[in-house]
Amino acid sequence: MTAVLDRPAPSTPPRPRAVAPRLRKTLLVAGPLLILALSLGYPLIWAVSSSFTDRSGAYVGTATWQAALGDDAVQKAFVKTLQIAALSTAGCVVVGTFLAFVLAFIPFRGSSLVVRIIESVVALPSFLIPLALGVLFGPVGVVSSATGHRFSFMSSMLGVVLAEIAFYTPFVVRPLLAAFTSFPSAHIDVASSLGAGPLRIAARVIAPRVWPALAAAAALTFLLTLNEFGIVLFTGAKDVMTLPMLIYTKSMVSSDFATAAVLATIQLVLSVSAYLLYRTIVRRFGATT
Template sequence: MSSLSTPESAGLAPHTADAHAAAVRRRERRAQWHIAFLLVFVLGPIVVYPLVRLVLLSLTGAHGLSFHAYTSFFGNPESRGVIGTTLLILFVSGSLASVLGVVLAAILFFKPFPGARLVTRFLELFVAFPSFLVAFTLIFLYGSQGSVSIGLQRLFNLQAPPLDFLFGMGGVILAEVVFYAPFVVRPTLASFAMLDMRLIEAARSLGANTWMVAAGVILPLAWPGIAAGTILCFLLTFNEFGILLVLGSAHLVTLPVAIYSSATVDLDLPSAAAGAVVMLAMSLSLYALYRRVNRRSQGGARNVR
C-alpha cells in the first residue's frame, strides 16, 4: 500500500466537502438577506407600496371594499369607446412599426450600403430620444405651419396648407410608427446575425428566389427575435403617453389619456386607479409574453453557437 494513503489524507475529503457546503450555505444566506434588503428598502417604497396603494384605491368605495370604480369606469359607453380607440391605434401603429422595423433590419443586414453602419448606430441612438420630441419634430415639418407644408403651399400656389392631418389619429399613428420602429430593428438584427448563412446559400443554389428564401429559410429561423421585438413594440406603444398628449385631439381619447383626465380633471381617483390597474395588468401580460419569447430567442442563439 502506498505511503501516500494515510489516515490524515483519507479524512481530508469529507472535511473539505463540509467546508464547501458551509460556504455555499453562507453565500445563500447572504443572497437572501440582499434580496430582503432590496425588497424592503428599495423596491418596497418605490414599487411595491405604490402598486398596493393603487390596487386598494381602486377597490375602495363609500362603505369599504367595492368594485364600483371598475363598473363605473368600464361600464361607461365612453370608456368602451376609449378602449376601442386605444386598441385600434395599438394594432395599427404596432403592426406598421413592426413591419417597418423588420424591413429596415433586413435591408441593413442583407443589402448593406455605404453608410449602413452609421444608420444602424443612429437607430440605436434614436431609442434614447423622448417620444414627444418626435411629435414636435413632425409638427415643425408636416404641421399646417411646418416647413414642408408651407413649401408645398408656395410651390403649387395653394390657398391653404396641403398637410393637415397631424392632430388626430393619423398623426399619432405616424409618430408612433416613426418612434417605435427602431425598437424592432435591434432584436431583428441580432436574430439575423445568428443565422447559418450556408442554409441561405443552399436555398439560393437550389433556385429559390428572394421571397422564397425569406419565407422558407430566414423567417422560420429568425422568428423568435422578430417576435420579441414586435411584442416589445406593442408593449411600448400601448403605454405611450407623450405622443398622445402632443398630437391627440379632443376627440381622440385613449386609455392613458382617459386615466390622466379622470385623476387630474374629474378628480375621480378610484376610477382612475381602476383604469390604471387594468392597464397595468395588460402591460404585465405583454411583458411576460415578451420575456418568454426573448428567452426562447436567446436559447436558440446559444444553440447556434
C-alpha cells in the same frame, strides 16, 4: 535531574463564524426586494384599493368599477388604446423588418452610420418625435401650409400611429439586425444554388430562423406602445383618447382619483398581460432555438 513539566499550549480565541454563503445571498436579494416592495408595491396596492372607493374616499365596493366600465368614454378609450398599439406594432414590424433586412444583406456605404442613427432615436424623449413631425405635417406645419392644409394629419389617430412607428421601430430593427447578421450565409448560398429566388429564400430559409427575434420584438413593442403617453399628449390629437390620457384627465383635471384608480388597474392588467405574453414568447422560442 530535573523534571520538565509540559506547559499547556496557550488557548487561541475562537474566531468569529463567517456568515454562511446562502445567508449572505439571501440578505443581498432581500434588501433590493424590500426596497422594490416599498417603492413600487405600496403605490400599486394603494391604487387598486382606491378603485373600490368614491371621490370622497369612502368604501363603496364595486360601484366605482360598474360606473367606470359602463362609461362610453372608458370603453372608447380602451378600444382606442388597443387599436393604436396594434397598428403601431404592425407598422414597426413592417418598417423594422425592411430596414434590418437591407442593413444586413444589402451592404452600402454609410450603413453603419444609419444603424447608429437608428439606435440614437431610442435615447431621445418620445415627445420629440411628434414635435418634429408637427413642424412638417401639423396644422401650421411646412408641408401643411405649402399644400393648402391638405396633409395636416398630426392631430389625428394617423399622426399618433406614425409618431409611435417612428419612435419604436428601433426596438424591432436592433433584434432583427442581430439575428440577420448571425445567420449563416452558407444556407443562403445553398438555397440559391438550388434555384430558389430571393423571395423564397427570405420566406423559407431566413424567416424561420429570425422568427423568434421578430416575435419577441413585436411583443415588446406592443407593450411599450400600449402605455405610451407622451406621444399622444404632444401630438395634440383631441379626438384620440387612450387609457393613459384618460387616467391623466380623470386624476389631474377632474380630480376623480377613484375612477382614475379603476382605469389604472385596467391599464396594469393590460400591461402585465402583454409582459407575460412577451416572456412566454421569449421562453418558448429561446428553448427551441
